Amino acid sequence: MGERAILAEVDDLTRVLGLHAALAADPPAGVDDLVPAARTVLVAFDPARITPAAVRTWVHSAADAAPDAVTPGPLVEIPTRYDGADLEDTAAVLGIPVAELVARHTAARWRVAFTGFAPGFAYLVSDDWPWDVPRLPQPRTRVPAGSVGLAGEFTGAYPRETPGGWRLIGTTDAPLFVPDATDPVLLTPGARVRFVPQRSRISAAPGGDSAGGGSDAAAESSRPEPSSPPRTSPSPGVAALKVLAPGALATVQDLGRPGRAALGVARSGALDRAALRVANRLVGNDETAAGVEIALGGLRAVAERDTWVAVTGALADLHLDGRAVDAYTPLLLPAGAELSIGVARAGARLVLAVRGGVAVTESLGSRSTDVLASLGPPALSAGDVLRTGEPRRPIPVVVSFPWSVPAATVEVDLCPGPRADWFTLAALRTLRDATWTVSSDADRVGIRLDGPALERVRHDELPSEGMRPGALQVPPHGRPVVLLADGPVTGGYPVIAVVTDATLDRLAQARPGDRVRFRGV
Structure with a gap:
């Protein structure tokens, strides 16, 4: 399943539960996630900390030791x-x-x-x-x-x-x-x-009975009630920027919440992680600090106090109080100054980093907004105030930062997918040789590509199995869909290939009408 995961396939759901139990008992360092599904267990790992061969050996060993029956849960x-x-x-x-x-x-x-x-x-x-x-x-x-x-x-x-x-x-x-x-x-x-x-809708009184038999009592857990959304709850940090216009879609993003796919929670986080890391470096933040991801530009904001910012990612005109300024450089906004980010002329997403990092309440260990799961803070609206935390290090001295304008033809590398054998050899050649067009169905969840249909040799239904950002699913219409950071963690369409992690960020800048070429199929 690409270069950062393997898919262990077994005969039935009982064996899935046994294998998952054996794997979860003692995972080695470098294994980041285990995702059981109908007939498979997805094992995600960091190749910098453990080799694929070591992961395979561990999985086979766990399969040999897997119990025939799993201890019942609560x-x-x-x-x-x-x-x-x-x-x-x-x-x-x-x-x-x-x-x-x-x-x-x-x-x-x-x-x-x-x-x-x-x-x-x-x-x-x-x-x-x-x-x-x-x-x-x-x-x-x-x-x-x-x-x-x-x-x-x-x-x-x-x-x-x-x-x-x-x-x-x-x-x-x-x-x-x-x-x-x-x-x-x-x-x-x-x-x-x-x-x-339960016969009727009732509210469970604190300390009331749990559901049992034919009781109408609600089966409430002992978990606390959800906290209020960040927009209405007390916000951390110090006011830095007030949003005048958010553009098409502006969301708070950090590097996401990996390691929670077994709970159904996607990685989420910035689609162009490199752009976020660079923007954070330019204002003296840790690379993990939260910034603002702006789809297709159009954001305007006014400084509530003297504030350092940096803008990276797509190509757009930037103005500070009407004066043109540069991307990929630290910018000091005096109190009361207005920053205007124009409509993107190339690429699809810009990143705005603010010194100290955007401070919002964390959800499952991340400040990122997951648009599919509605996790994290809501998308920004006019009148919202961005607050920031404490700076980590000084503003670097930057004469110029090398960067390139996102290309209208995006080239990405592929690794084998677990279901490549569901497709004809001609389909694999087509995937490599065709120039694909980004359709209007492109967002943080995934990108549907228009082009020739990829012919299958198997047409039976695939039981749901673990998915990863970068997976190329092929629905019945035959056109590939590339899953991105907010995509579902399981799916039932066969994955023909997986975009490498090193080139996945390039798809963040693909906009409807742009072209995509695949290499290394």
């Missing part, structure tokens, strides 16, 4: 109102009465096989569940948070509003994902789950 009871929009239709599809569907769902002994799709979204399986439930012919663009659904052999509950194609049979108020809690995910791999029928 029991979590989920209060559920069986009032879903698809309840009657799903019963009809299965050829059973609604009452039987509800009774079988509540009587089944479910367990969490893996998580993915969205933070806290758990795929639950049961030996007591006899049906393979077909997904909806047309997925919904909006599934409300708390919806309980069925798809294939799985059941699950949506922690937040997302699109989805599962058949909805109920709703729950259980706190499935609380980012600011010590244990943010309620349903973790291996946990046992029971759905408890």
